[in-house]
Amino acid sequence: MGIDRTPHAVYHIQYHFVWRPKYRNGLLTSARRAYLLYLLRRIAREYDFKVVEVEVVPDHVHLFVSGPPRYSPARLMQVIKSITAREMFKKFPELRRALWAGEFWGPGYYVGTAGDDVTTDMIKRYIRQQLDDTTAV
DSSP: OOOEEETTEEEOOEEEEEEOBGGGOOOOOHHHHHHHHHHHHHHHHHHTOEEEEEEEETTEEEEEEEOOTTSOHHHHHHHHHHHHHHHHHHHOTTHHHHTTTSOSBOSOOEEEEOOSSSOHHHHHHHHHHHHHHHHOO
């Protein structure tokens, strides 16, 4: 991923997000994982940001994205969590029983950027290892 452009900006902004479902109880498996991956890519197209790397493991999500400067990291996360929560509950209504409080995602998240100490390749390699690390247990 190189330099990107909007009509009013030239940018190279990349964020590494990590967040988890409420109660971190391993709900993101098989069909749910596949549907969440689909949703993340659909949202990226709709909101004009690019998925650099993504992995969904049973108890959390890693997403490395490049986004235009009009979106703060907080706004990107708000959009992603709200749309995916709504759509996951629609597609998998049984999740409402497991997540009895009516919230799909936990309240927080991690966000970092690629920079001098953490390179893009390091983040991508780390994300790719996530599924291997959870299936080895």
